[in-house]
Amino acid sequence: MQSRWNDADAANFAGPLAERAYTSRLLGQDHSLVLHGGGNTSVKIRERDIFGDEQDILYIKGSGWDLETIEPAGFAPVRLDHVLRLARLNSLSDTEMVQHLRAALKNPSAPTPSVETILHALLPYRFVDHTHADALLAITNTPDGARRVREIYGDSVVVVPYIMPGFDLARAVAQQFPAESTPRTTGLVLMNHGFFSFGETAREAYERMIDLVARAEDFLSKSATYALGTPRPAQFNRATVASLRHSISQVAGFPLIASTHDGQKALAFAQRTNIRDISQQGPATPDHVIRTKRVPMLGTDVLTFKSEYERYFAEHAAGKQLTMLDPAPRVILDPHLGLLTLGRTAQEAAIAFDVYNHTIDIVLLATALGGYKALSPAEIFAVEYWDLEQAKLRRGGAPPDFAGEITLITGAASGIGKATADALLRRGAAVVGFDINPRVHEVFGNRADFLGLEVDLRSADAVEAGLDACVKQFGGLDMLVLNAGIFPASRRVEALQLDEWRRVMDINLDANLVLMSAAYPLLKCAPRYGRVVVIGSKNVPAPGPGAAAYSAAKAALNQLARVAALEWGADGIRVNVVHPNAVFDTGIWTDEVLSSRAASYGLSVEEYRKNNVLKVEVTSRDVAEMVAEMCGPTFSRTTAAQVPVDGGNERVI
DSSP states (O other): OOOOOOHHHHTTOOSHHHHHHHHHHHHHTOTTTOOTTOOEEEEEEEEEOTTSOEEEEEEEEBTTOOTTTOOGGGEEEEEHHHHHHHHTSSOOOHHHHHHHHHHTBSSTTSOOBOTTHHHHHHSSSSEEEEEOOHHHHHHHSSTTHHHHHHHHHGGGEEEEOOOOTTHHHHHHHHHHHHHHOOTTOOEEEETTTEEEEEESSHHHHHHHHHHHHHHHHHHHHHHOOOOOOOOOOOOOOHHHHHHHHHHHHHHHTSOOEEEEEOSHHHHHHHTOTTHHHHHSSOOSSHHHHHHHSSOOOBOGGGOBOOOHHHHHHHHHSTTOOOOOOOOOOSEEEETTTEEEEEESSHHHHHHHHHHHHHHHHHHHHHHHHTOOOOOOHHHHHHHHTOHHHHHHHHHOOOOOTTTTOEEEEESTTSHHHHHHHHHHHHTTOEEEEEESSGGGGGTTOSOTTEEEEEOOTTOHHHHHHHHHHHHHHHSOOSEEEEOOOOOOOOBOGGGOOHHHHHHHHIIIIIHHHHHHHHHHHHHHTOTTOOEEEEEOOTTTTSOOTTBHHHHHHHHHHHHHHHHHHHHHGGGTOEEEEEEEOOBOSSTTOOHHHHHHHHHHTTOOHHHHHTOSTTOOOBOHHHHHHHHHHHHSGGGTTOOSOEEEESSOOTTTO
16 A cells, blocks of 8 residues: 655645645545445534634535535534534434534534434544545454554554444444554554544545555555465356346345456456355445445355345344335356346445455455454444435435336437437446447446447347447347448439348348347346337338338338237237437438438428428437436336327328
8 A cells, every 4th residue: 555645636625625625536546445435534623603703614525526626615514512422422313413423513504414413523633534445344354353443553543342333333433542542643443444544634534544554454454365266267148147137126126237247356256266255244344234224145056045144034133114216136156147236226346346346355364364343233233224325215315217227229420319318328238339420439428337349230239249348338238229330322223223222121121130130039038128119210111212222121121110010919028119319419411421411302401401391400409318318217018109290290190
């Protein structure tokens, strides 16, 4: 563990709150210290209020902010005197504590203060840092963890037994810390939880944290070694994963994203002979319970069995007025697949992987020290069904329309395909975009819920590889949007060459048949039943001169969609068609094609753009919104529909 402090970078952060943000980011950048919103930091600052009176303000990380990216605005300013008065109370429920902490805010619009605010206030230091360092958790999560911590640190830390974060923990620290701290004390160890470090400057508190973690890492390097070994190769099968995702989504009661991770570490861990024992004890820290929601519940060969936690839950949850968490696991270990992580969104699944990837290291290091020992089932239950977590569940609004669902869109790099991807992403879906354009992966930047793949739809092998990548990343397929196509230059029938005809048929028709056939087993496994939307054309009901190949291909694709609707209806899969016309912000409408088509109708380009009954221009977004609605509940009783999005066409009407 090395300090990331940089004098040149630090110079850009003037003042104690800005310095607090800088060192907080340094901590957050190292995921072996904190993960996705975990940990917290604070600084005490003397300020003048609106009346000119001086007061001490504790700035502490606010709820919803991540240390890796935190800004000064992410720190909640609470009046220190009010917080210290709360600390002197004999008892205070966590719900009441949060209410009183919000009442103590200097700025009512600031984020909610951390549940560890009182603890930070009680520590008599200006800057306080708190992390869940992997190295420490590997030591504390053993039967002899407290002894080892004291052996490593002596009186440089105060060791506090595990207590759930909140008021009771703050009171325990208030009683124990003054009695046991010495002039050499630089930190606090909360068993099964993490480190606190402190100092009079941001740098001092930060570098003390780095020193504490480095000493734990040094101890482990000398005392705990393990070899993962070479695992058997993964046996990924997209149909198996899609079926598994369907089953778990049924247990959850809603669709889930399921990401497969089959690197050497994940496979080797899943293939350990003692995997049932070491994987079922519980999380490494209570923060991991909150962020993953469920401890692993499925084991080798994906066989369900009752863990100690489940037995405790069954005995103690009865009769309690609890907002129940869904029973589906968020982590699956399988020797053939490796590690699967699940979530209502792609981001949740990614966070579950990050958490469990670190948990693997902690478990194996603790096992090498003599045995991994997590929180007891009672302690896990207390955190998972904590009053504050229950309040969050009750406050939670309805999820986005397509949360947990996966869409595959062809031709996603531009035009209607890109607009459709955007519409479905906004509605909560994870999206896989196929396109021959190699820059398809860039169109939405770096985000967890979009996977852009360069795929030539004329290659069956490329399609198969693309579907494998889709299922490996997200777990299955719920919606298929067939959008990719070409619009050749205008050419009369007698001038149409056979090779051009075949090229248009190959891309606009045959490639769609190949993809539909390969995607069918996945659509059958969609938790809310599969949906296919075909981007047709006005040329199906009303072909235009000079577009014989395009019109014939789209008409054949339209018939293919109608037959698929007949055949796939028994599987609950609905297949509908959108017929756009004159959508000019797409890749196929080059200036040459637009001028040619306008001339064929004897119109100017501007007249041709609005050549419809409503005299409006139709955009990619207009089509995309219809596609998204067709995939949603409004069309849940509709299949084989053909809906125009063309401003009204006299020849069609």
